[in-house]
Amino acid sequence: MAKIKSSKHSTRKDVIVEQAASLFREKGYTATSMRDLAEKVGVEAASLYNHISSKAEILQEICFTVATEFMSNIEQVELKPKNSLEKVEDILRFHIRMMINKYETVYVSDREWKHLNEPYLPNFQNQRRAYRQRFAAVIEEGIRNGEIKSIDAPTAVLIVLHAVSGIESWHRSKRKIPADQLEENMVLMLVGGLKK
Amino acid sequence: MAKIKSSKHSTRKDVIVEQAASLFREKGYTATSMRDLAEKVGVEAASLYNHISSKAEILQEICFTVATEFMSNIEQVELKPKNSLEKVEDILRFHIRMMINKYETVYVSDREWKHLNEPYLPNFQNQRRAYRQRFAAVIEEGIRNGEIKSIDAPTAVLIVLHAVSGIESWHRSKRKIPADQLEENMVLMLVGGLKK
DNA sequence: TAAAAATACTAACAACTGTTAGGAAAATAA
């Protein structure tokens, strides 16, 4: 009967995780029931368990996929032959584009990770902390270089990361400015706020 | 028997709402059960209903108290004989201090309002939108004055508001810089990012 | 101290939660 659609490049599991991300973003992880998800996917709740092992697993999938993507990006940026402020801008732009293009997953990873179970929760928190420290290190380098104004680097990281998450409001707003303008405005204000 | 503590200036209801805010902040509204709350308050779940009418009412209380506080602040700031950038700074500092001192309530209002019921949800959204528009108007005035760089005002508002919500990470972090330094750093970066 | 009001308790409800068992139907492989 009603069968989950799947193409060559997205397994049934992928479809479930994607729809789950959409619901988790909209209602939150806890407020989303497996029956909600099943309905969205077009299937009975029990059928989901042929493709995933638990609700928790879906959240893990979302959070760690996103975390890995950000981590591998910052590693690449660190290696570039650019000065620090340019690196900061590159990282920032990556965040903005991720938040624009992979809105649901990135947002869920950011807001719902608290509901991860052991041992995934501490694991995720470690990755998160490590990422922020690397980001802060780039900023500190820029301060030493004299490119970036003297500022508490962890605070600057916190500002940038949270500011970007505001793109959620942009997505939900009726009259949106174009995505590329959003990006330029954010870079203008945030990089501008760091520049000496 | 075990009775809810209450002083002259905080009713039993206030105590419940305050503890609820703490739990909602920690675990989220949906993931917090009335039995969790009862335990924290030191009472059986049913007893809570002598003071509140529903779980939903607690969230309403939190969200609208905070919203009103911000709204009345911006009204005062608008009347001050200051230039636009100074007004922006005043509003920003108020947000920062609220987020530092009334952490739990402000954070919950910001993150959990989606779980408000009709007719409170649309009501809250309207207040929120109105607030942001007033904030944006101050920025636009500053752009016309030539005090603030040419930027999309709604985007700037979005950046500022979300950046401030990052103070949650500051609260949870082990080695915090002092609150006043946090404030100065945030102002330095965000107002700096707006200044022409 | 007695009466009234406020606050607590226990017990229970219906609805909903994530998940499993077992079997039917559909898709794929032989």
Next chain:
DNA sequence: TTATTTTCCTAACAGTTGTTAGTATTTTTA
């Protein structure tokens, strides 16, 4: 086509949810 594997279904489970009813106990008022 037939055999096998994949996917779906219905039914049910044990636990949790917010909330109410009815009653006992404590606090406040008179």
